[in-house]
Amino acid sequence: MKIGLTVIAIAAVLLTACGKSGEAMHHSGTMASVADAAQAESVEAMFMLSSEQPQPNQDTTITVRIQDKDGNPIDEFDVQHEKQMHIIVVSKDLSFFNHIHPDYKGNGEFTVTTAFPTAGEYEIISDFAPAGKGAMNKSQWITIQGTAPEAQPIEPDAALIKEVDGKVVALSIDHLMANMELELNFNIKDAQTKQPIADLQPYLGTVGHVVILNKEGGEYLHVHPSDEHSSGPDAKFMTTFPHSGVYKIWGQFQQNGKVFTVPFVVNVP
Ligand SMILES: [Cu+2]
Structure with missing residues (x-):
């Protein structure tokens, strides 16, 4: 009984490993080169959550592990905009936006603790640049438990x-x-x-x-x-x-x- 509880308490949800290729990312300026499609495809991101059934307004730790196609951790990253990784969290209707910075724990693993305001689907986008490979991004959809609020329409602004x-x-x-x-x-x-x-x-x-x-x-x-x-x-x-x-x-x-x-x-x- 005790063992079972412990296992549940430390269980992390391993989400599917495939992120989107970084080729959709467009940089201007001279700061960071952008990974080409082959470089982006040679890198995988595994996303894990600290809870198997994440709840709204509950601290949830996101772990992102960056690795190569053989599952070996990638452990050197170029700094872009002062950080080794940027994470953008958005709700499916884009009404919720959060820009956060995980800590690098070594061995290709980044973690950050955050909370999601409502039930429903969220996209987690990680933006990083493995050393020498250029900037790329990988993303993962997650579901927060409960009944999602009605989606807000994404309408172009009449005046900017x-x-x-x-x-x-x-x-x-x-x-x-x-x-x-x-x-x-x-x-x-x-x-x-x-x-x-x-x-x-x-x-x-x-x-x-x-x-x-x-x-x-x-x-x-x-x-x-x-x-x-x-x-x-x-x-x-x-x-x-x-x-x-x-x-x-x-x-x-x-x-x-x-x-x-x-x-x-x-x-x-
Ligand atoms: Cu950032």
Whole structure:
């Protein structure tokens, strides 16, 4: 009896090993090279959760083990944006977004403890660069137990202007079209005074961090600043949308020691 309980307590759920290939990831700028398809396919990510039946609002530890095709751990990683691995967690309807950084435990294993706000399906996307192989991402869908809330529609914004945490953020895009490098400009003002904010602090070493996912899933665009030392009011980034369709964009910036996240939805013709 006691043994059985112990086993349950330490049981980790081993999820299927296949991640998406990193070829859908598009980098601009000079910071990190992007893994080609063959390099990305030579790397596997195993995702494990600390609970077999993860519950909403319960601390859950995610372990990501990076290994080669033969199951040998890959244990050296290049640092990108100050971290060896970035994890993005999104709900299926993209209404929930979380950007977290696991600790490297050695032997190819990263862990982070987090919580999921509701029942339902979530995608865990890990973004990392095995030494010498370039940046790639692998992802895994998980299910949080219980009755999922109704999915929120992912509708393109009528106007690309949002108020969040006392800031008004306006997004402009120079040429919104697929398959062409373009610039995203986030212009940030104080919501009360309407004055431009010029004292942004570096977040992950640059003016900000932008994540872009497509509505259907499967495309993860990790975007780079074109002027990484800006402190506002403009934060500019380069990316390429690989296909036409609906994409959600999250910009993350820091002021007064606090990170704020502003989401937009665009329809790329
Ligand atoms: Cu990150």
